[in-house]
Amino acid sequence: MKQVSNSQESILVSACLLGVNCRYDGKNAYNKQVAARLRNKNIIFACPEQLGGLTTPRSRNIIVGDRVINENGSDVTDNFIRGAKEFIKIARMFRVKKLILKSRSPACGKRGIVTKLLPKKFKVEYKK
Numbered sequence: 401m402k403q404v405s406n407s408q409e410s411i412l413v414s415a416c417l418l419g420v421n422c423r424y425d426g427k428n429a430y431n432k433q434v435a436a437r438l439r440n441k442n443i444i445f446a447c448p449e450q451l452g453g454l455t456t457p458r459s460r461n462i463i464v465g466d467r468v469i470n471e472n473g474s475d476v477t478d479n480f481i482r483g484a485k486e487f488i489k490i491a492r493m494f495r496v497k498k499l500i501l502k503s504r505s506p507a508c509g510k511r512g513i514v515t516k517l518l519p520k521k522f523k524v525e526y527k528k
């Protein structure tokens with residue numbers, strides 16, 4: 401997690417979109433447009449799956465009903481819930497109103513656990 405600059409509102413961003421190698425495969429999902437847009441903005445970035453205690457690299461995870469299951473068949477829902485709660489706690493700590501999240505992720509995506517637990521007052525933009 402990192403915060404830069406001061407006065408303006410902070411935006412919470414999925415860390416992998418900014419080039420942090422926190423994805424399940426140990427890689428990132430760097431999005432050049434997002435990074436360029438956020439230059440000189442107050443940004444905080446974090447990875448909910450890491451915040452939930454999962455390792456990097458880690459098994460691939462998918463949402464099955466209301467659970468999250470990894471490719472070995474283990475139920476990792478508790479890790480995802482813990483990480484999402486920590487991520488949302490960070491949003492509150494820094495009075496974030498807007499989040500930019502990685503789409504198609506079991507944590508950050510539109511059907512992900514962060515989105516599921518995130519109060520409606522937060523504005524969210526999803527990026528590939």
Ligand code: SF4
Nearest residue numbers: 416423447502505508
């Ligand atoms: S949990 Fe979110 S921040 Fe972490 S790797 Fe997945 S999409 Fe990126």
